Amino acid sequence: MRTSNSSRGWFVMALAAVMLSACQTQAPDGTSPAASPPVADLMIVNGRVFTADEQGTMAQAVAVKGNTILRVGSDAELAALRGPETRVVDAQGATVAPGFNDAHVHFLSGGLSLGDVDLAGLTTLRQVQAAISTFAAGKPADAWVKGRGWLYSPFPGGSPTKAQLDEIVPDRPAVMTCYDGHSIWVNSKVLAMAGITKDTPNPPNGVIVKDPKTGEPTGHLKEAAADLIDPVLPKLTDDDRRAALKAAVAHALQYGITSVQNAGGSLEEMDLYDQARKAGDLQVRAYLATSATSATTEADVDRMDEARKRFGEDPTLRTGIVKMYADGVIESRTAAMLAPYTNSTSAGEPNLSPEDLTRIVTMFDQRGWQVQIHAIGDRAIRMSLDAFEHAAKVNPAPARGRRHRLEHIEAIDAADIPRFAALGVIASQQPMHVALGDMNSAKPSGPWPDNVGPARASRAWAWQQIKAAGGRLAFGSDWPVAPLEAGLGLWLASSRLSQPGGPEQAMPVADALKGYTIWPAYASFDDQRKGTIAPGMLADLVVLASDIISKPPARAGDVVVQTTIFDGKVVYERPR
Numbered sequence: 269m270r271t272s273n274s275s276r277g278w279f280v281m282a283l284a285a286v287m288l289s290a291c292q293t294q295a296p297d298g299t300s301p302a303a304s305p306p307v308a309d310l311m312i313v314n315g316r317v318f319t320a321d322e323q324g325t326m327a328q329a330v331a332v333k334g335n336t337i338l339r340v341g342s343d344a345e346l347a348a349l350r351g352p353e354t355r356v357v358d359a360q361g362a363t364v365a366p367g368f369n370d371a372h373v374h375f376l377s378g379g380l381s382l383g384d385v386d387l388a389g390l391t392t393l394r395q396v397q398a399a400i401s402t403f404a405a406g407k408p409a410d411a412w413v414k415g416r417g418w419l420y421s422p423f424p425g426g427s428p429t430k431a432q433l434d435e436i437v438p439d440r441p442a443v444m445t446c447y448d449g450h451s452i453w454v455n456s457k458v459l460a461m462a463g464i465t466k467d468t469p470n471p472p473n474g475v476i477v478k479d480p481k482t483g484e485p486t487g488h489l490k491e492a493a494a495d496l497i498d499p500v501l502p503k504l505t506d507d508d509r510r511a512a513l514k515a516a517v518a519h520a521l522q523y524g525i526t527s528v529q530n531a532g533g534s535l536e537e538m539d540l541y542d543q544a545r546k547a548g549d550l551q552v553r554a555y556l557a558t559s560a561t562s563a564t565t566e567a568d569v570d571r572m573d574e575a576r577k578r579f580g581e582d583p584t585l586r587t588g589i590v591k592m593y594a595d596g597v598i599e600s601r602t603a604a605m606l607a608p609y610t611n612s613t614s615a616g617e618p619n620l621s622p623e624d625l626t627r628i629v630t631m632f633d634q635r636g637w638q639v640q641i642h643a644i645g646d647r648a649i650r651m652s653l654d655a656f657e658h659a660a661k662v663n664p665a666p667a668r669g670r671r672h673r674l675e676h677i678e679a680i681d682a683a684d685i686p687r688f689a690a691l692g693v694i695a696s697q698q699p700m701h702v703a704l705g706d707m708n709s710a711k712p713s714g715p716w717p718d719n720v721g722p723a724r725a726s727r728a729w730a731w732q733q734i735k736a737a738g739g740r741l742a743f744g745s746d747w748p749v750a751p752l753e754a755g756l757g758l759w760l761a762s763s764r765l766s767q768p769g770g771p772e773q774a775m776p777v778a779d780a781l782k783g784y785t786i787w788p789a790y791a792s793f794d795d796q797r798k799g800t801i802a803p804g805m806l807a808d809l810v811v812l813a814s815d816i817i818s819k820p821p822a823r824a825g826d827v828v829v830q831t832t833i834f835d836g837k838v839v840y841e842r843p844r
C-alpha cells in the first residue's frame with residue numbers, strides 16, 4: 269500500500285475503492301446488501317495492460333467504476349464485473365497504459381499556436397518561405413501573420429533576416445517564433461511598429477541582432493529582446509484564451525495525454541483553467557507552475573500561497589510549483605556553459621547570479637514550494653543543483669519530501685550526473701528535443717553540436733546516464749517547442765537517433781512508457797493517485813492501436829492512440 273505521500277482525503281477515497289474492489293460482497297454505493305460483485309461502468313478487455321508498477325506487472329483487462337480503477341486482471345477474472353450497462357472497450361491485443369502525462373508543456377501558448385503557421389521540421393529557406401506565403405495568402409483578412417517552429421538550420425549563420433520575411437509578407441506585420449521559443453524573427457513592418465532601430469540598445473538578457481556593417485536590426489530578436497514587440501502585438505481577449513485552451517485539450521486527448529504540467533505562467537492563468545474546469549472543458553489534469561525571477565518577493569509568494577490554497581489538492585487543477593530560468597539555449601549560445609562555446613569567446617551568461625538563484629530557491633523551498641529550473645548549459649545545471657543543495661542544507665525537510673526539478677538538461681558536466689540521485693532532483697527532459705537537435709544538425713552541421721563541440725555533445729540529453737546513477741526522470745514535449753504527440757517521445761526515447769549524444773541513451777520501451785506515466789506523476793506529487801494502473805487509482809487510460817512492448821516503435825508515427833479515457837470516460841476514439 270502506498271501511503272507516505274498521499275493527502276489524507278485522497279488516501280481515504282483510494283482506500284475505500286481498494287476495499288470495495290477487494291471485498292466483493294457489497295455494491296460500490298454501499299447501499300445494497302447483495303452478495304453480487306460491483307458492476308463496472310467501463311471495462312477494457314483483450315489488452316496488453318502495462319500497469320507501470322514497480323514489479324512490471326502486465327495484465328489483460330481493467331475495470332472502471334466512476335472515475336476510479338476498480339480492478340485489474342485477466343478477462344476471465346474481471347468477467348463478473350461486467351453488467352448490461354458496462355461500456356466495453358476491446359483493445360484487440362494492443363498496449364493499454366496509464367494516460368500519458370506530459371511533464372513540460374506551455375499549454376496555452378500551444379493552444380494559441382494551433383492557429384498559426386507551423387514551420388516545425390522545415391529544413392530549407394525555400395520550404396519555410398513557401399509555408400508562410402501559402403498561410404498568409406489563405407488568411408488575407410488577418411492583421412498579422414504569425415507562425416512558429418522555425419529551425420536554425422535553414423538560415424545562413426543560424427540567423428534569419430527581415431529581408432527573407434519582407435520578400436513574402438511585405439504589407440502586413442509578420443512574426444515567427446523559433447522552435448525553442450527563445451528567438452523571434454520579424455519583418456520590417458514589425459520593427460517599424462515597435463520602433464526598433466539601430467540606436468535601440470539591447471535590453472537586459474536580450475539581443476537585437478544587428479548587421480555588422482550597417483548596424484541596422486536584422487529582424488532576429490533573441491531572448492528578452494523579443495519582448496520589445498509586445499506593446500504592438502494584437503491583444504488577446506479572454507475568448508481567444510478560452511478557445512485556445514479548449515483546442516489544446518482536444519489536441520492533447522488525441523495523443524492519449526490526460527495530464528499536463530505547465531512550465532510557467534501567471535496566477536491569472538489559473539482562473540482561466542478554473543473556468544474551463546467548471547464548464548467541463550478541462551478534460552486533462554493540469555499542474556500549473558507560476559513563473560518567478562530574482563525580483564520575486566516574499567509578498568509575491570504570499571499571493572502565490574493564496575492560489576495554492578485554492579488549487580492545492582484538486583486532482584484536475586493544481587499548483588504548488590514555481591518555474592525559473594537559469595539560462596537560455598545552446599543554439600543561440602545563450603545557455604550558460606562552464607567553458608566558452610567552441611566558436612565564440614563567450615560561455616553564455618546565466619540569467620541571474622548564483623547568489624540570487626540560491627536565495628530565491630531557498631525562499632521557495634522554505635515555504636514548501638516545488639521549484640523547477642530551466643537549466644540547459646552545464647554551468648546553469650551546476651548552479652541550479654548547488655542552489656537545491658544549499659536549500660536542503662539550511663531548511664528542514666518538508667513532510668512530503670523534496671522533489672525539485674531541472675528542466676531540459678541538454679549539456680551536463682560528467683561530475684553533476686550523480687547529483688540528481690544524491691539530491692533527489694528530478695531530471696525533466698524532452699526526448700523530441702534530441703530530434704530537433706538532429707534536424708538542426710542537417711549536413712554539413714548545425715548550431716547545437718557546432719556550438720558545444722564533440723566532448724560536450726557526447727553528454728547531450730544524458731537521461732540513461734542520469735538514470736543509471738540512480739536519478740529520477742520525467743519526460744515531456746515542451747509543446748509548442750516540439751509537437752505534443754507523446755508517441756514521438758516514446759519512439760525517440762526508446763530508439764534514440766545517433767546524434768547528438770549517441771544511441772547509448774536509448775532505453776527499453778517499458779521505461780519510456782514510465783517516462784510518460786508514473787515518473788511524471790511522481791514529479792508532480794501525484795504518484796499516489798495516477799500514473800499506474802491499479803485499484804483505487806484515477807481512471808485515466810490510453811489504449812494504443814498496437815502492442816508497442818512486443819514491437820517497439822521504429823519510426824515516427826508508429827505509436828498510434830486508439831482510445832483515450834479521462835476520469836473514467838472515453839474522451840477520444842480514433843476510427844478503426
Ligand SMILES: [Zn+2]
Nearest residue numbers: 372374531746
Ligand atoms: Zn519550456
